[in-house]
Amino acid sequence: MDSWTGWALIVGAALVSFFSRAVFVLPGSHMRLPATAERALRYAPAAALMAIVVPDLAAAHGALSISIENPRLIAGLVAFGLAAGTRSILLTIAGGMAALILLR
C-alpha cells in the first residue's frame, strides 16, 4: 500500500465519522430524523459488522471453510458465546485468542 492510499483512507474515514455524529447536532436547526429512516438505520451497523466478521472467521488459507476443522471459526464461536454471556470486551478477546491457540 502506498502512503497516499493510507492518508486518503484516514481523511475520508475521519470526515465520514465526524459527519455521522454531527449531522443533526451541528446544524442546530429543528431538523428531525423521520421514523422510517431511523428504523432503517438501526439495522446497518449490526449488518455491517456481521458481514465483516463472518467471512473472516470462515477464511482458512485463502479458501472458505465451514467445518470444525477450522480453528478460526471455532474460536469465533467461542468469542460470540463469551460476548453474549459476559458482555466483556477483554474476556471476549482473551477467550477467543486462547481458543485459537489451543486449537492449532
Next chain:
Amino acid sequence: MAGIVPWGVVAGVAMVSAGLTQVQSVAMSLLVFAGSAQLAVLPLLIAKAPLWVMYATALAVNLRYVIYSAVLAPHFEHLSRPWRALLSYITVDGIFALFVGKYRPDEARAHKHWFYLGGSLVMWTGWQLASMVGIFAGALIPQSWSLEFAATLALIAVLVPLLHDRAIVCAALAAGGVALAASKWPLNLGLLAAIAVGVVVGLAVARTARLKERSG
C-alpha cells in the same frame, strides 16, 4: 470504560499491521476516533479494496451515530457552533447511553453539556492512550501470534450487544450469509450487498412483527 483499553490496544496493533505507518496510525486514532469503523476498514485496506468501498463501509458502521445525533440535537441546540462540533466529534456509545438515560431533551439543565463532555473526555483519553500502546508496542509482538485475529474478536465484542431484538438478529444473520456467499465478488462489493440485504431483512422482520401485534 474497562472495555475501551483492550479494544484500543487491539485497534492500535491492527492499524500498524494493516500497513499504516505509526504517524498515520496516530492520526487515524485522533481524527477518526471510531473504533468499530477503524477496525472495519482495515481488512479492506489489506485486501486493496477501492477507497469508496472503505468509505461506504465506515459509513454503514457509523450509521448508529446518525441516530445518536438526532437524539442529541435538541439537548445541545442552545450551545455555540464550536461546542456543538466538539460534542459531535467526541460522541461515543457508552456516554451517549448514560446521558440519554439521565437527562430529558427539554430539561433546561445549564450544565448537562459539561457532564457529556467530561464523561466523553474520560473515554477519549482512555481510548487514545490504549491506541498509542497498541501502535508503538504492537511492532514488538511476533507475527506468529496471529494478533490480527484479535481485531475480528474485538468486532464480535461490539457486535453482540447490538443484537438486542429479533429483527436485528435476522438482519445480522442475513448480512453474514450474503457476505459469505459473495466473498469472492470483485472490489469487496459483497460486503456492501450484504449490508443492504441485512437492512431490508431487518425492516421486513420488524414490519411483520408489528402487523402481527396489530392483528393479534
